[in-house]
Amino acid sequence: MKKRTTVYEDRAAKEEARKKKRQEQIEKHLVVCPHCGEKVLDHMTKCHKCGGKLVPRGYTPMDEKKVKIIRGVFWGVTLAVIAVTFLVVMLYK
Numbered sequence: 001m002k003k004r005t006t007v008y009e010d011r012a013a014k015e016e017a018r019k020k021k022r023q024e025q026i027e028k029h030l031v032v033c034p035h036c037g038e039k040v041l042d043h044m045t046k047c048h049k050c051g052g053k054l055v056p057r058g059y060t061p062m063d064e065k066k067v068k069i070i071r072g073v074f075w076g077v078t079l080a081v082i083a084v085t086f087l088v089v090m091l092y093k
């Protein structure tokens with residue numbers, strides 16, 4: 001015979017199971033930092049504790065040069081849009 005549980009007990013059990021599952025998912029992605037031994041997530045490029053460089057699993061991070069170019073283009077476009085908006089507002093006021 002199945003043990004009778006209240007709605008609240010069921011909810012608590014479900015919540016507990018969800019937490020456990022989440023913890024298992026996180027633990028699957030934990031690796032040990034070769035520099036300090038701290039547990040870090042496997043996608044990280046830098047250790048959060050010692051700042052040591054890590055090799056992320058599954059993908060290769062974009063190189064710094066490319067990131068700088070993309071950032072430059074982003075800010076260039078953003079400033080151009082702001083400048084044009086400002087000019088349009090000033091001209092048609």
Ligand SMILES: [Zn+2]
Nearest residue numbers: 033036047050
């Ligand atoms: Zn570390």
